Amino acid sequence: MASKKRALLLPVMATSIACTPFMTAPSALADDYSDLLDILQLKGSLTKHEHDTLLAKHLSHTASAASHAAPASRATAHPVRTASAAGARHAAQAGHALNSGYEDGIRFDPGAASSRAELAADRAEASARSAQDAMRSTNEALNSNSIVRVAKYVPGKGLTFKAGPIDINFSGFVNGFYTYNSPAGGRPVAGGVSSGSSGFDSSSVRNGLLPAGFILKLSTTQSGIDMSAVLGMYPGVDNAKNGAFNANTGGSPVGLGTAGIDLRQVYVTVGTKEVGTFKFGRDLAIFGSDAILNDATLLSVGSTGSNAAPGNTSLGRIGVGYVYADWIPQISYVSPTYHGLQGSVGVFQPLDEFNFAGGDASGRPLSASSSQHSSPMVQGKGTYDFTIGGGVQARIWASFLVQHQQALTSPDLEASSRRSAMVEAGEIGTKITYKGFQGVAYYYRGSGLGTTGLFFDGVANNGRKRASEGYYVQAMYNFTKKFKLVGSYGVSNLYQAAGEDSPLLVRRNQSEVGAAFYSLTDWLNLVAEYAHTESAAHGPNKESDNTASGGVILLF
Template identity: 80%
Template sequence: MALTKPLVFSSLLVATVCLPLTLSTKAHADDYSDLLDILRAKGSLTQREYNTLLSKHIHRTSTPTPQRATSSAPHATRTASTASTHHTLGQGTHSIQSAYEDGIQFDPGAEGDAGTRAQLAADRAEASARSAQQALLSTQNMMNSSSVVRVAKYVPGKGLTFKAGPVDINFSGFINGFYTYNSPAGGRPVAGGVSTGSSGFDSSSVRNGLLPAGFLLKLSTTQSGIDMSAVLGMYPGVNNAKNGAFNANTGGSPVGLGTAGIDLRQVYVTFGTKEVGTFKVGRDLAIFGSDAILNDATLLSVGSTGSNAAPGNTSLGRIGVGYVYADWIPQISYVSPTIHGFQGSVGIFQPLDEFNYAGENLSAGSTQHSSPMVQGKGTYDFKIGGVQTRIWASFLVQHHQGLTSTTIAESQHRSAMAEAGEIGAKITYRGFQGVAYYYRGSGLGTTGLFFDGVAANGRKRSSEGYYVQAMYNLTKKLKVVGSYGVSNLYQAPGETDSILVRRNQSEVGAVYYSLTDWLNLVGEFAHTESAAHNGNHNSDNSGSAGVILLF
């Protein structure tokens, strides 16, 4: 704007100077002098510009203008004395012949100087515009430089993403905490059961839910047309850790001077393209059972408590009471592109041991594996009207070698092939969401992968389970959930009745309120029952209230 005004006024003055003198010289001189005075008073003209323009005006108006001869000859011409008429503006008086302050010297210049100055001003404006454009391009180049770190637009629940040159750095996570009161309803012990009903004592705890805390770091980039990423996920709990078979997930140790456990569940790389698919190498959630747990509403609450008097890193949620835990397993896996809603995945995984979870010499174990575990899954997503639907089916196969028990020696080279399959569906319509899931296995076991899957006599046990869940958003912030689930473990051929778990089941009702984009309030009630093959039975009730923050 500071550059535009002088250019406009200069052009105006040039145009005024060049107008034909059709009016009387006296009137033109007064109007032009008035205009110069006004422009100088407003600061639009410097003193030198004012002097130069006024000098030109004096020179032009003092030159006689030829006129046609008329009968009034004495009045045909205007002399320089006429041009010396005084002009007054405010308190300032200018004589055309001495219109400048004492001591001021100036060069009236040629008549074309005003036009030259206008051209120079235009050139300066153009140069300034070029300079501004170059500065903008320089700034853009600097922002795209690998030495500049930018922040991508934040999306609630998706973490913070920083762009360092060609690398995206995403940091996300969650933290939760619950007060849980568990009241055993009594009963007799069940080996491998998930209910605390036979403990005989009420318990209070401040603990994690099915999720511990989680802090995930992901680095992503594209090189030579290949999309790749590196992921590290740490999952610490709030309760004291206790050494045991399940490491950080073993029941806790509520003793002074304890420390929380850190569960490094994720460390993997991915690479691939949209056309080829994505490969994964490292430790991450397995394929079989993953949709079951990721769609479980108790993932954001507590569900079945497990050990509440000495809580570990997590509760059970619906693990063992509707599905077998997918687990975090070293793997080399592949996920295909999505084609018309279909997508497939398959992988080889670190083989896991058959594990005598129930104790009491009820199950066989194994430690020898000549081949990897294999898992695969297919999913189909589609929408009919306003109903969004996902259907999935998955399988698992692993060969167990070197089975041992109180009746099987390792030298006998007994083996068993564990096999399992699952199917599930999830539908979403407006504020409603429903999930239905079913699994069946041979040698799969219950609760955890290959927990009590093979009997002490070396024969495989069959197992199955399911859960159904309904969720409804009463408002944008408030939703209610109800779910029911069962896990059954059947006896192997040749077994006799024992305290081995036959059935775990639970009913869960919960309310979730989104206080903010990050913070959710949770209230929940859960009833859990366990039954053994010999008729033993127990149950418990628990109430939980807490918060979970996701960022």
């Protein structure tokens, strides 16, 4: 009887010994082969019995190999084959050796199970090779120049596609406003931006300070050099009218008209992070760029200019706080940022002195003009970004502009006088952001710079330069992530030149603007705005107007 009990306990003990690694080692000996068995069982390639048999034999072999300090070179040379086919076959052989010690009549013959294990191991090895080949093929396809991928979308940053080594970004904006302008009366001011003396209220459906914009940018890196090409098209919604300012001339609200396209941006950039970036082509100039880019009316209407016959854009705060930077052909350079400091400088297509004010009561021009330039316009800027205390972010910028105006002409100057003037201007500004608050303060001063646009009425008929200056202050507060209010006030002054007496010439343009913005979605913003604009001459003439606007601007 005792002999029979011992005979019955032997296989149980042997089975317990054989299964001990399976019971105690999975957390310590888990490997890719174990994971592969789990995957094959989930896919239906292995039954649960086959899975458990293979796993037990694999772990038994692994534990045995570790106890005898077996070399690991073969496992690292081909982990899938060693852990699957060879491991399963060795486990099957170990099963034969273990079972050979069983007493007669209760011995377990693993022959069939061993064959199935070897077959499953072969299938596992083939499946692993197939998976590796598929992954390698997928990686090669993703890196192929024939595959176009889409980058993660970031609101306001456009859509970016990657075609081989080239990034293709398409971004833009579209807006439309209903604008009601009510003149408050007064007499005309030459060079003024108010519509107060027009005598008639006007309604329009128009663009704001921004027209629509569609910008295409292609960028890549070749031989360690970062480069890009940019094309920016800016169409309006109102009828265009040919004039000195092309698409930005006052419009023509007559049937069968068509909108204009302003090709503001056509340029390439070349550079590296260590050296900086060079730009060649047409883009926003340096002087005055921060002033307009930080102006809240960039996303609304501001002063309307001509509202009865709207052009491609309104004025915003142009001429009532700063001189328009403009989009000018250039070769410019921007340095890398060093501890918050960055510099830029460039040579630009020189622009003419322009008689924007028109003529006096007799039709005599109020300002000199020029059309000859032997040297380029030069502009430069320095910026400093820094943080104060507990999260106050600040930026300070300062820039300059220099251009030699030659061959000035006017009724008071003979063509042979070869009168010239060196235009000089400087600006300084700051922007402070703290939590939901943002504030901007800006000031400029120039000699021969003029007002509203670059070199508009900058030189008097006698050939002498007029001084000009201006500023604006702006406060913005985000009450929620979606809703914000903005208020701003700005002034542009133009002084008479020495020896000049032009009572109709504009002396002062100023405006107050209040606006509310609500972000309905990541793309769509609702805007409501009120603006009051005044113009005053050097003589008694003054005029003012009030404007209410409401609409949407979509940015993508």
